[in-house]
Amino acid sequence: MIKPLGDRIVLQAIEQEEKTASGIVLPESAKEKPQEGKVIAVGTGRYENGQKVALEVKEGDHVIFSKYAGTEVKVGEDDLLILRESDILAIVN
Amino acid sequence: MIKPLGDRIVLQAIEQEEKTASGIVLPESAKEKPQEGKVIAVGTGRYENGQKVALEVKEGDHVIFSKYAGTEVKVGEDDLLILRESDILAIVN
Amino acid sequence: MIKPLGDRIVLQAIEQEEKTASGIVLPESAKEKPQEGKVIAVGTGRYENGQKVALEVKEGDHVIFSKYAGTEVKVGEDDLLILRESDILAIVN
Amino acid sequence: MIKPLGDRIVLQAIEQEEKTASGIVLPESAKEKPQEGKVIAVGTGRYENGQKVALEVKEGDHVIFSKYAGTEVKVGEDDLLILRESDILAIVN
Amino acid sequence: MIKPLGDRIVLQAIEQEEKTASGIVLPESAKEKPQEGKVIAVGTGRYENGQKVALEVKEGDHVIFSKYAGTEVKVGEDDLLILRESDILAIVN
Amino acid sequence: MIKPLGDRIVLQAIEQEEKTASGIVLPESAKEKPQEGKVIAVGTGRYENGQKVALEVKEGDHVIFSKYAGTEVKVGEDDLLILRESDILAIVN
Amino acid sequence: MIKPLGDRIVLQAIEQEEKTASGIVLPESAKEKPQEGKVIAVGTGRYENGQKVALEVKEGDHVIFSKYAGTEVKVGEDDLLILRESDILAIVN
Numbered sequence: 001m002i003k004p005l006g007d008r009i010v011l012q013a014i015e016q017e018e019k020t021a022s023g024i025v026l027p028e029s030a031k032e033k034p035q036e037g038k039v040i041a042v043g044t045g046r047y048e049n050g051q052k053v054a055l056e057v058k059e060g061d062h063v064i065f066s067k068y069a070g071t072e073v074k075v076g077e078d079d080l081l082i083l084r085e086s087d088i089l090a091i092v093n
Numbered sequence: 094m095i096k097p098l099g100d101r102i103v104l105q106a107i108e109q110e111e112k113t114a115s116g117i118v119l120p121e122s123a124k125e126k127p128q129e130g131k132v133i134a135v136g137t138g139r140y141e142n143g144q145k146v147a148l149e150v151k152e153g154d155h156v157i158f159s160k161y162a163g164t165e166v167k168v169g170e171d172d173l174l175i176l177r178e179s180d181i182l183a184i185v186n
Numbered sequence: 187m188i189k190p191l192g193d194r195i196v197l198q199a200i201e202q203e204e205k206t207a208s209g210i211v212l213p214e215s216a217k218e219k220p221q222e223g224k225v226i227a228v229g230t231g232r233y234e235n236g237q238k239v240a241l242e243v244k245e246g247d248h249v250i251f252s253k254y255a256g257t258e259v260k261v262g263e264d265d266l267l268i269l270r271e272s273d274i275l276a277i278v279n
Numbered sequence: 280m281i282k283p284l285g286d287r288i289v290l291q292a293i294e295q296e297e298k299t300a301s302g303i304v305l306p307e308s309a310k311e312k313p314q315e316g317k318v319i320a321v322g323t324g325r326y327e328n329g330q331k332v333a334l335e336v337k338e339g340d341h342v343i344f345s346k347y348a349g350t351e352v353k354v355g356e357d358d359l360l361i362l363r364e365s366d367i368l369a370i371v372n
Numbered sequence: 373m374i375k376p377l378g379d380r381i382v383l384q385a386i387e388q389e390e391k392t393a394s395g396i397v398l399p400e401s402a403k404e405k406p407q408e409g410k411v412i413a414v415g416t417g418r419y420e421n422g423q424k425v426a427l428e429v430k431e432g433d434h435v436i437f438s439k440y441a442g443t444e445v446k447v448g449e450d451d452l453l454i455l456r457e458s459d460i461l462a463i464v465n
Numbered sequence: 466m467i468k469p470l471g472d473r474i475v476l477q478a479i480e481q482e483e484k485t486a487s488g489i490v491l492p493e494s495a496k497e498k499p500q501e502g503k504v505i506a507v508g509t510g511r512y513e514n515g516q517k518v519a520l521e522v523k524e525g526d527h528v529i530f531s532k533y534a535g536t537e538v539k540v541g542e543d544d545l546l547i548l549r550e551s552d553i554l555a556i557v558n
Numbered sequence: 559m560i561k562p563l564g565d566r567i568v569l570q571a572i573e574q575e576e577k578t579a580s581g582i583v584l585p586e587s588a589k590e591k592p593q594e595g596k597v598i599a600v601g602t603g604r605y606e607n608g609q610k611v612a613l614e615v616k617e618g619d620h621v622i623f624s625k626y627a628g629t630e631v632k633v634g635e636d637d638l639l640i641l642r643e644s645d646i647l648a649i650v651n
Contacts, residue, residue, distance in 0.1 A: 001464070001465045002436075002462050002463075002464050002465075003462055003463045003464075003465070004461065004462040005428050005429070005457070005460050005461065005462060005463070006428065006458075008461060008462065010462065035166065041462075044428065047420040047421070047425075048140045048143050049140070049142050049143030049236075049421050050143065050420050050421030050422065050423055050607075051143055053140075056098050056099065056137065057098070064095075064166050064168075064175070066164060067164070071438060071439070071461060073407065073436050073461070073462075075436075075464060082436070082461045082462055085098070086099075088098055089097065089098065089101060089164060089166070089175045090095050090096055090097040090098060090101065090103065090134075090166075090175055091095075091096045091098070092094070092095050092096075092168060093094045093095075093096070128259065141233040141236050142233070142235050142236030142329075143236065143421075144236055146233075149191050149192065149230065150191070157188075157259050157261075157268070159257060160257070178191070179192075181191050182190065182191065182194060182257060182259070182268045183188050183189055183190040183191060183194065183196065183227075183259075183268055184188070184189045184191070185187070185188050185189075185261060186187045186188075186189070221352065234326040234329050235326070235328050235329030235515075236329065237329055239326075242284050242285065242323065243284070250281075250352050250354075250361070252350060253350070271284070272285075274284055275283065275284065275287060275350060275352070275361045276281050276282055276283040276284060276287065276289065276320075276352075276361055277281075277282045277284070278280070278281050278282075278354060279280045279281075279282070314538065327512045327515050328512070328514050328515030328608075329515065330515055332512075335470050335471065335509065336470070343467075343538050343540075343547070345536060346536070364470070365471075367470050368469065368470065368473060368536060368538070368547045369467050369468055369469040369470060369473065369475065369506075369538075369547055370467075370468045370470065371466070371467050371468075371540060372466045372467075372468070373650070373651045374622075374648050374649075374650050374651075375648055375649045375650075375651070376647065376648040377614050377615070377643070377646055377647065377648060377649070378614065378644075380647060380648065382648065413648075416614065419606040419607070419611075421607050422514075422606050422607030422608065422609055443624060443625070443647060445593065445622050445647070445648075447622075447650060454622070454647045454648055500631065513605040513608050514605070514607050514608030515608065516608055518605075521563050521564065521602065522563070529560075529631050529633075529640070531629060532629070550563070551564075553563055554562065554563065554566060554629060554631070554640045555560050555561055555562040555563060555566065555568065555599075555631075555640055556560075556561045556563070557559070557560050557561075557633060558559045558560075558561070
């Protein structure tokens, strides 16, 4: 189990479609870096003027995050991404 | 549905007129990057000294924003822009 | 109508005299960038330690502002400048 | 009349002596930029943790200021300098 | 005994496996810098708006930390790493 | 009289010995910039979270300061240095 | 006597062993800059949100500090180092 600290969030990136709109299959190197992920775990929250406030995202949320944000880590067999909540742009339902 | 976090706002850019004042139709590359947009969704607000305050813009507002601000994302078929309220300069009615 | 956000102010630049002290008419390119403007609209105020405080300038004020500050926008036929109150140096009466 | 905003101060620079210690008259270009000025007008004050506090300098004070600080403006026939109180180093009596 | 100050943490890096997935033994220079460590000692805490708050990690925790963060020190025979809690990304159980 | 503002301090530098340990008289250019001075005047204090607190150094103190800190000014015949209290490292008795 | 200001600390560096593990005596230039020191004097404390808090280290402590931190000063015959408490990483007993 992985437990991020403070305002950090653990994500699993969601791979983009491997076909372009016109149906061409893209080789690995031509695919854009994914910017969407599923929240695996969230930190205990962050401090705002001395008060601890809970994070806005929760486990299981599907989110859009800033490209190149965070740190890639390998936990067991999984490639995960740890980033701060401020790098999460929006929740998509 | 897309739900921006904190002080973030989701916009749909409004395309500038494709004709110059003198009536010449501009090719795509000569058009200025749009700086106006329609607000699609707003975040839950931001913290000011420990108190959460609501954002000044609301869904449906027509706004002017800082050129090059924010992150372009594709949600379904829509090209959207996610930026912070501080990148919104003014509301135009 | 244009409504600037927070501590932002909308100005209309006041063109400098087109003659030098010795009476020579200056071509467009030799004129200094104007640093004076008339306030068209003011934002709702800014936060100081969690309290919202009103701006010091008001609609109609004639102000001196920092050269190159702000963002030029075109609203209808008007070329306006949107800047933060901290870019306004002084009010001239 | 010129009314600086917030923690800003309007100064009139005091020209340095045009003779060196040995009595040689200096040409314009060899004179050091003046670092002393007379306070013409002071802003309404600045915020410290949400409380507005008055400035330490007042109209008529003779001050030493940081070289190259501030913005030179021409108001009517006067060349003035607008700077922040933090650029004022000391009051000289 | 080593007692880190404030929000600092003393770690002992955990060496990565010396074999790749396919069983090849890696020479020293081809191994990635370890990003996992065991907490040896934690500081007394940090200040949040004037209140001292305890750290989230505790002695014995297995943590993931930011690559290149902190300072390597040699205490007796041990090579240790001293870093700030903000450089700890997550606790792994 | 010179009255520094806020957290500023006026110093008179104390010239270092002009002989090296071995008794060689140093030419002007080989002498290190002095880092010690005598406090001539102190400002009214600085703000800490909205409360004004007095400075730690007082007139007449012999202090060590950061090399190259502050601004050199000439007041009458005296070469003085104006710096912030944070550039004062220690008081030497 | 030397009295550091605020959150500053005066250290005397502790010279590293002049022999390597294998017993080779190192010439001066091959020795690493010492990162350990003995606390000679501590400042009066620092402000946290308007409250003055005492420093964590005290006179006589043996500490590890950030390489290249602080300012080297000569007081009488002693070569001392003045640094901020935030440059002290840990106390070693």
